[in-house]
Amino acid sequence: MTSEPIIAARxxxxxxxxxxxxxxxxxxxxxxxxxxIIGPNGSGKTTLLNALSGASHADAxxxxxxxxxxxxxxxxxxxRLGLTRTFQTIRIFENLSVIENVKVAAACHTPTSLFNIVTxxxxxQQSEAEIDSNAREALQIVGLADRANDNAKQLPYAQxxxxxxxxxxxxxxxxxxxxxxxxxxNMTESMTLLATIARLKxxxxxxxxxxxxxxxxxxxxxRVTVLDFGxxxxxxxxxxxxxNPLVIEAYLGRRHRHA
Amino acid sequence: xxxxxxxxxxxxxxxxxxxxxxxxxIQLLNIAILNAIVVLGLNFVTGWAGQINFGQAAxxxxxxxxxxxxxxxGLPWIASPFLSVVVVVVxxxxxxxxxxxxxxxxxxxxxxxxxxxxxxMIVHWEPVTGGTSGLRAIPGVSVFGFGPxxxxxxxxxxxxxxxxxxxxxxxxxxxxxxxxxxxxxDSEIAAEQSGVDTIRTKLLAFMIGAVYAGLAGCLYASSxxxxxxxxxxxxxxxxxxxxxxxxGMGSIAGCVVGAVALTILPEALRFLGxxxxxxxxxxxxxxxxxxxxxxxxxxxxxxxxxxxAG
Numbered sequence: 229m230t231s232e233p234i235i236a237a238r239x240x241x242x243x244x245x246x247x248x249x250x251x252x253x254x255x256x257x258x259x260x261x262x263x264x265i266i267g268p269n270g271s272g273k274t275t276l277l278n279a280l281s282g283a284s285h286a287d288a289x290x291x292x293x294x295x296x297x298x299x300x301x302x303x304x305x306x307x308r309l310g311l312t313r314t315f316q317t318i319r320i321f322e323n324l325s326v327i328e329n330v331k332v333a334a335a336c337h338t339p340t341s342l343f344n345i346v347t348x349x350x351x352x353q354q355s356e357a358e359i360d361s362n363a364r365e366a367l368q369i370v371g372l373a374d375r376a377n378d379n380a381k382q383l384p385y386a387q388x389x390x391x392x393x394x395x396x397x398x399x400x401x402x403x404x405x406x407x408x409x410x411x412x413x414n415m416t417e418s419m420t421l422l423a424t425i426a427r428l429k430x431x432x433x434x435x436x437x438x439x440x441x442x443x444x445x446x447x448x449x450x451r452v453t454v455l456d457f458g459x460x461x462x463x464x465x466x467x468x469x470x471x472n473p474l475v476i477e478a479y480l481g482r483r484h485r486h487a
Numbered sequence: 488x489x490x491x492x493x494x495x496x497x498x499x500x501x502x503x504x505x506x507x508x509x510x511x512x513i514q515l516l517n518i519a520i521l522n523a524i525v526v527l528g529l530n531f532v533t534g535w536a537g538q539i540n541f542g543q544a545a546x547x548x549x550x551x552x553x554x555x556x557x558x559x560x561g562l563p564w565i566a567s568p569f570l571s572v573v574v575v576v577v578x579x580x581x582x583x584x585x586x587x588x589x590x591x592x593x594x595x596x597x598x599x600x601x602x603x604x605x606x607x608m609i610v611h612w613e614p615v616t617g618g619t620s621g622l623r624a625i626p627g628v629s630v631f632g633f634g635p636x637x638x639x640x641x642x643x644x645x646x647x648x649x650x651x652x653x654x655x656x657x658x659x660x661x662x663x664x665x666x667x668x669x670x671x672x673d674s675e676i677a678a679e680q681s682g683v684d685t686i687r688t689k690l691l692a693f694m695i696g697a698v699y700a701g702l703a704g705c706l707y708a709s710s711x712x713x714x715x716x717x718x719x720x721x722x723x724x725x726x727x728x729x730x731x732x733x734x735g736m737g738s739i740a741g742c743v744v745g746a747v748a749l750t751i752l753p754e755a756l757r758f759l760g761x762x763x764x765x766x767x768x769x770x771x772x773x774x775x776x777x778x779x780x781x782x783x784x785x786x787x788x789x790x791x792x793x794x795x796a797g
């Protein structure tokens with residue numbers, strides 16, 4: 229494991245009115261691992277992902293991705309720096325085909341100009357060919373290559389989730405955030421998903437995932453972070469975290485102490 | 488295989504003046520073609536990038552008035568398309584830069600306001616714009632002394648321009664930019680996470696749309712030779728939006744079909760007198776109910792059925 233963590237967040241705080249959704253959270257994610265964030269409903273998991281990916285900015289703190297400070301940077305700039313994500317509720321581009329969905333993200337690092345597009349010159353054709361092959365590669369990884377030309381909205385639910393992952397991969401991320409990737413999937417589909425996540429890890433992508441299904445998480449994660457009421461209450465290897473009394477309490481009760 | 492219907496359409500479009508010798512019909516078609524170019528421009532903003540825009544008629548007007556004023560002042564015609572483009576690009580940036588963060592009703596209100604400002608400017612700046620009575624005897628298209636004479640030659644010039652406008656639109660659609668526009672419409676958050684600068688994308692769509700309208704305005708002024716504020720009013724803006732919706736949002740063919748159908752229909756129904764508006768309105772509602780994707784979706788639906796049957 230390399231010394232510098234790929235994600236290094238310090239004192240991340242997010243308030244919604246009077247509610248403190250994230251309270252001074254520190255998070256380190258070492259390079260090349262699968263790390264999970266778990267916690268009861270409303271513990272701030274998705275809020276943390278939003279803060280990291282720029283979808284909804286934190287009010288205070290410092291977030292470094294691969295050494296770059298990204299606090300309050302716009303989401304597309306964060307994506308270009310190598311951090312991208314999928315969503316808890318599916319957000320595919322319904323009016324584009326499957327391959328076009330992926331091409332949107334595959335174009336991330338291919339500069340182009342209106343002049344090249346309008347004249348359809350050699351450079352434009354070359355960059356389109358590059359985007360096309362990157363997009364097909366990403367579809368191959370999640371196993372959607374044979375549906376490339378279908379309308380994205382015609383895909384079944386589980387495949388739409390895979391499409392989101394393919395789209396995220398196409399921007400060649402260093403870090404991939406997955407927000408409840410198995411939500412709404414049946415057992416077989418979840419198993420395929422786990423295999424895909426393992427493959428991505430082996431290809432060198434760091435994965436940070438939020439998951440409700442704790443059992444699913446424990447199997448694939450190298451490290452687990454537990455949030456409760458916007459605070460980090462535990463962190464470590466899955467087996468350690470499972471035995472932690474604070475975690476057991478957060479999941480099983482004695483809530484009256486917080487009320 | 489796929490290019491057959493397109494070739495047939497081109498042949499039909501070129502043959503029209505041979506069949507319809509009536510100058511009035513050609514004149515009507517010329518206006519329909521100009522509308523089609525403006526609607527193609529609106530399609531970038533509303534059809535693809537998903538931003539409501541009631542300012543398109545104002546950009547159309549800005550292009551027309553710039554050309555009329557410049558050529559009447561004695562500038563060579565060839566300068567007028569460039570001048571029109573400069574004016575509409577500046578105007579679209581002035582409107583777009585502060586408003587592209589707005590959405591839905593707010594953006595609609597702002598663009599309606601913009602259209603009204605442009606209209607009032609034209610109406611009240613009488614010494615230059617001719618006020619409500621408009622500008623007459625605008626010099627025609629002329630490049631180094633050569634230019635189209637008569638309705639039919641203008642028709643060919645406009646058809647060629649429309650063909651060019653369609654080509655550029657389809658190139659943009661199948662490029663990084665076109666996909667980014669549609670992605671922005673479908674989910675701004677997901678587009679951003681995919682590395683798309685959504686504000687820049689919307690602004691570009693807005694600007695390209697304005698350039699289409701500006702160039703159509705330029706050709707309107709120099710081929711119809713008479714302009715007045717009525718042609719570029721808020722009513723016109725709503726009509727352009729109706730053409731886009733009836734034709735089929737996001738479809739290049741739909742834009743052309745919608746513009747041509749809704750330009751010709753009121754004239755074809757004129758014999759009904761006051762009743763034509765009723766029929767016209769019912770027709771528009773019928774299209775929206777029967778084919779919510781617009782006239783263009785009827786074609787793709789029947790293709791789909793044929794594909795499934797075969």
